[in-house]
Amino acid sequence: MIVKNQTQLTEAVMEVMRTSGEDARFQEIMTALVKHLHAFVKEVKLTEKEFQLGVEQIIKMGQQCTDSHNEVVLMAGSLGVSQLVCLINNTDDVDGDTTANLLGPFWRDHTPPAENGSSIVRSDTPGETMFVKGTVTDEAGKPVPDARVDIWHSATNGLYEQQDENQAEMNLRGMFKTDEKGQFWFCSIKPSGYPIPTEGVAGQLLKRQNRQHFRPAHLHVLINKPGFKTQVTQVYVSDDPLLDRDPQFGVTERLVGDYVRHEEKSAEPHTSTPWWSLDYTFVLRPGDSALPRPPIK
Numbered sequence: 404m405i406v407k408n409q410t411q412l413t414e415a416v417m418e419v420m421r422t423s424g425e426d427a428r429f430q431e432i433m434t435a436l437v438k439h440l441h442a443f444v445k446e447v448k449l450t451e452k453e454f455q456l457g458v459e460q461i462i463k464m465g466q467q468c469t470d471s472h473n474e475v476v477l478m479a480g481s482l483g484v485s486q487l488v489c490l491i492n493n494t495d496d497v498d499g500d501t502t503a504n505l506l507g508p509f510w511r512d513h514t515p516p517a518e519n520g521s522s523i524v525r526s527d528t529p530g531e532t533m534f535v536k537g538t539v540t541d542e543a544g545k546p547v548p549d550a551r552v553d554i555w556h557s558a559t560n561g562l563y564e565q566q567d568e569n570q571a572e573m574n575l576r577g578m579f580k581t582d583e584k585g586q587f588w589f590c591s592i593k594p595s596g597y598p599i600p601t602e603g604v605a606g607q608l609l610k611r612q613n614r615q616h617f618r619p620a621h622l623h624v625l626i627n628k629p630g631f632k633t634q635v636t637q638v639y640v641s642d643d644p645l646l647d648r649d650p651q652f653g654v655t656e657r658l659v660g661d662y663v664r665h666e667e668k669s670a671e672p673h674t675s676t677p678w679w680s681l682d683y684t685f686v687l688r689p690g691d692s693a694l695p696r697p698p699i700k
């Protein structure tokens with residue numbers, strides 16, 4: 404089709420997207436992409452200079468990706484797209500909530516197995532003691548026993564073990580198994596928030612928008628059991644002042660954990676005063692139990 408104006412151009416491109424190739428889902432996605440992309444360009448009346456700038460940012464994002472850093476994922480989070488994809492794929496309708504959340508860049512496969520009740524503090528790490536009890540159920544509230552539960556979180560300095568030479572290998576990481584009541588429990592220190600990388604294009608966006616770049620403190624959890632969709636999630640620390648300003652838009656009401664502060668001395672050994680407890684229930688959905696690809700080795 405030789406087009407005559409803007410309207411015809413959008414129609415012509417959509418028609419090509421709709422009819423090219425044999426993959427129906429790919430046709431659907433590309434047609435909708437063109438529809439909304441053209442609508443966006445028309446709505447803001449994108450100038451040639453702005454278009455060039457946009458192209459340059461996309462090139463830079465690719466160039467800023469390495470084996471251990473993904474600027475594109477960071478940008479997707481900074482635009483709320485990662486969270487939108489998570490919500491769409493883990494709820495039944497637009498008003499539904501879920502205990503699933505973003506994977507983040509720091510999950511490692513082959514986390515060492517740990518006994519329920521043990522500590523995942525593997526080297527001297529300052530912080531306030533935290534006791535966590537998790538319950539894993541299906542959608543009917545029935546306990547899910549024998550589920551693999553990977554835990555990982557940052558230290559008080561905001562660093563994960565592989566970012567910090569002062570922490571032992573696999574510090575603040577452990578792989579637990581739920582018991583017959585669907586429960587797992589362990590001891591650690593209270594997680595801390597940390598800055599997302601700001602050297603790249605996503606960081607530039609935040610700076611230009613005067614957005615703060617610290618993620619609120621959270622505990623990462625991955626739950627795996629055949630027959631259920633692998634659940635990746637984060638339970639956010641309830642007293643973190645940045646809960647409503649997460650640069651990655653990950654915090655949902657459902658995922659703000661009730662981290663309870665205890666002032667009294669605990670009978671447990673190696674317990675700080677104050678100390679913290681967290682009791683949280685994770686709800687699995689039926690689905691694919693494949694593990695995600697580890698973002699880091």
Ligand SMILES: [Fe+2]
Nearest residue numbers: 507509621623
């Ligand atoms: Fe994290």
